[in-house]
Amino acid sequence: MTQPLPKKERLILELLVSEGPFYGLQLVERSAGALKRGTVYVTLGRMEAKGLVESQQEALPPGGIGLPRRIYRPTALGERMLRAWTAFARELAWEMKP
Amino acid sequence: MTTNGPRVPGTTLLKIARLLVNDHLMATVVQPTISDLQREISAAGPRRVARLRAQWRGYCAFCRVIAAAPFAAWSRPTESAGAVAFPDVVARLGVGSIVVALVAIVGPMLGPWVAVIIVAGMLLAFGLHAWYDRHPSEIPTPDEPPCQRRPQINFSCTEVAGNIGGLIFVLGSVLIIAVGLPSVIWFLFAATAAGCLVAWGLVAWHASRPRRGLPENLIELR
Numbered sequence: 295m296t297q298p299l300p301k302k303e304r305l306i307l308e309l310l311v312s313e314g315p316f317y318g319l320q321l322v323e324r325s326a327g328a329l330k331r332g333t334v335y336v337t338l339g340r341m342e343a344k345g346l347v348e349s350q351q352e353a354l355p356p357g358g359i360g361l362p363r364r365i366y367r368p369t370a371l372g373e374r375m376l377r378a379w380t381a382f383a384r385e386l387a388w389e390m391k392p
Numbered sequence: 393m394t395t396n397g398p399r400v401p402g403t404t405l406l407k408i409a410r411l412l413v414n415d416h417l418m419a420t421v422v423q424p425t426i427s428d429l430q431r432e433i434s435a436a437g438p439r440r441v442a443r444l445r446a447q448w449r450g451y452c453a454f455c456r457v458i459a460a461a462p463f464a465a466w467s468r469p470t471e472s473a474g475a476v477a478f479p480d481v482v483a484r485l486g487v488g489s490i491v492v493a494l495v496a497i498v499g500p501m502l503g504p505w506v507a508v509i510i511v512a513g514m515l516l517a518f519g520l521h522a523w524y525d526r527h528p529s530e531i532p533t534p535d536e537p538p539c540q541r542r543p544q545i546n547f548s549c550t551e552v553a554g555n556i557g558g559l560i561f562v563l564g565s566v567l568i569i570a571v572g573l574p575s576v577i578w579f580l581f582a583a584t585a586a587g588c589l590v591a592w593g594l595v596a597w598h599a600s601r602p603r604r605g606l607p608e609n610l611i612e613l614r
Contacts, residue, residue: 317428330453361402
């Protein structure tokens with residue numbers, strides 16, 4: 295994968311790796327305004343298609359109403375991608391230090 | 393979800409979304425968004441203000457999701473690259489909006505007859521579409537396309553069968569030209585009558601000689 299990791303995807307991966315797994319709404323709440331509830335699932339869907347995260351539909355409790363939620367967790371590829379990107383960003387910052 | 397119990401919030405949004413997005417987007421984007429709305433309303437309990445706030449946030453999120461859905465290029469990862477990521481309704485709305493915008497811009501410059509012709513053309517298109525929806529064409533499809541050019545922009549490639557759909561097509565075309573060019577109306581009526589006579593003669597000739605000269609690909613005698 296040669297494309298850079300977009301900012302929102304990096305943030306989601308950081309949250310999921312450090313504190314996850316999370317539901318989409320929990321990610322929005324913990325992102326301090328960086329993620330919006332109208333677009334977080336579009337980003338998560340794109341990340342799932344890339345293989346960076348995986349999701350599972352929760353089981354509704356007996357008698358529960360409404361739609362089941364999806365819980366998201368990072369994949370091994372997602373964790374590796376985040377580590378590589380963090381190392382790259384750190385190295386780049388060190389190189390550019392005056 | 394029972395019919396006797398209280399109405400589950402988000403049910404209408406779910407119905408609207410089913411019309412607008414494909415199954416993959418429904419499962420990965422729309423349903424989780426509506427699920428969040430339901431959880432927040434449920435968590436708000438009986439407090440009216442909190443419930444209203446949760447509803448407002450949920451509806452705003454739903455609108456953003458629907459607006460972003462057509463641009464979610466990953467929405468059908470397993471299908472071909474040329475596949476449209478949103479269903480037919482959205483495509484029709486898009487095309488309809490473009491047509492309305494063009495008519496609004498160009499219409500005033502061309503006068504009322506243009507509007508009449510456009511309306512007549514639309515009625516003809518709807519009539520043809522409705523006819524072929526109810527009576528699917530039995531025209532045999534050739535192994536190789538007879539015309540490599542796209543029929544949408546090349547009138548000679550449009551296949552019209554010799555049935556009631558073809559008659560609607562011909563009469564509609566004549567009507568549109570007659571309305572748009574009133575000075576040639578008698579010529580058109582005479583040409584139509586002559587065309588009908590020639591067609592009747594051809595049908596009679598082919599009926600008497602069924603194996604000679606009958607085009608195999610287009611005309612179907614009924």
